[in-house]
Amino acid sequence: MTPEPQRLQYLEAMGLTAWTSRYRLPNALPTPVCEWEAAASVDEARRAPGERLHALLDEAAQAQVATPQPAPAEPESRHRPSSGKARALLGDLVLPDEQGAVLEESSSRPVRHSGEALRFTLQVACLDGRWLVLLPGEAPPGGMELRLLRHLLKAAGVVPEQMPAFEAFRWPQVEGLPVEAPLEEAREGLQAFLAGRQQRGWAPERLLVFGEDETLAALLTLSDGHCPLLALPAWQGPSLSELAESAEAKRALWPRMAGWRNAWRADRDPD
Template sequence: MTAEPQRRQYLEAMGLTSWEARYRLPNALPTPACEWQQPAEEPREAPGERLHALLDEAAREAPARQAPASPAHERGQRPAGPGRARALLGGGEPAEATATPPAAEERQPQASPAEALHFTLQVACLDGRWLLLLPQASKPDATQQRLLVNLLQAAGVLPEQALDFETFHWPQMEGLPVDAPLEEARQGLQAFLEGRRRRGWAPERLLIFGRDATLASVLTVEEGRCLPLDLPAWQGPGLDELAGGAAAKRTLLPQVLAWGQAWQASAEEASGER
């Protein structure tokens, strides 16, 4: 362990002021007594120069049992870094410097801030069981609403409660910092749906009328399943497209029949549990 006078010299060389209590505190150990060497009358060096000189002196006086000097010492270079100084002050072995120098960090280009995903949905839940999503800015008008009801009735999907769409838009607040746009958008939508569970929502299936590039990345639908929500899912034409052409309706007919079978099976399962 470094002797007290030498430790004080290191602290003074680093420009750190040492303080001592003038009075002994109750139950405190006495301050160790030591003899101080009178400083020689010579021009004062800068703290950095004195510290390097002390480190060089300590390196030369190291016992023979320690490891051989590194090539840097063989060439007469001064040991540098706070790790070696802490070791000489009694703070343990010096750690290898692995951090990037401050100058190098300043030269690294700053990463541009991420931008939040933007999308708007109209959301409804048929009797709290089937989730309906419309990627559009406004709630369905009377024509769209009537078309949707007729499609569900043709499939045999007869909810007891009327459709009631709510608007969900992301982001909820502009200007907030964004780290992971896709993940944060998914978490925001999941939090919205989780909050509706208190109203009795327990989605079993997902129907998406319409396509949106941003929503396609948020609600990834593969092989008839929405992966982020872990629900059976269908995604097809929007209500405007279905209202404007008979071909889109004919294409949808096989899927409509499958909806009816799934709705009936879900209703029978629910009644059996009761």
């Protein structure tokens, strides 16, 4: 275990400010006893953090050579990086005696190929924070489509206190990042987006999807009225634009909306 003064030296050499309590606060545990380092000299303070860290690593390596210790039961590399790995983090090359270990370690890992990120845009809203509504597409729904959605919900007995505004979720959110698992990373991105909306009171109980999209289908994998990704009961129907233009699509949709009233009331009053 790294002694406290040496740990503070490493942090200071890397340019990180370490705050340590020197006095015991009321009702606080006693501060661990340790030797306090004297203030650094002016010449030492003027040296760049990287240079000071290199010097500390050299001192640690020389101390290990001068006083060899028995090998621990568990590899030390699992607890803290060696001097060579620390130098690599600073931009230096891996030391020659560590190249074999690095190659051996990399060969034992599963090969993961980079790929191209999935690209899609969703319009997302949540009815009273309870029913999640997804619309695939770049453009948000227009006034006619929003009126149609309100009338459909009202006819099905789903009357939220206020119709929410749709917001866009685009993936990837940052261009140029390396991609190893496009589908998994996109799913995690959507889950993180929805988790962040919990601060706004979102607690989805059901999922409504208006419209079909190949990428969205692979993302959600809806099956038998369930969305495994979000762990929610799910429903998918025609897009709002298709419903707005086709009376036949409206008539075909009506039987599929059976049970929405009871589900809305049951989710609101589970008791």
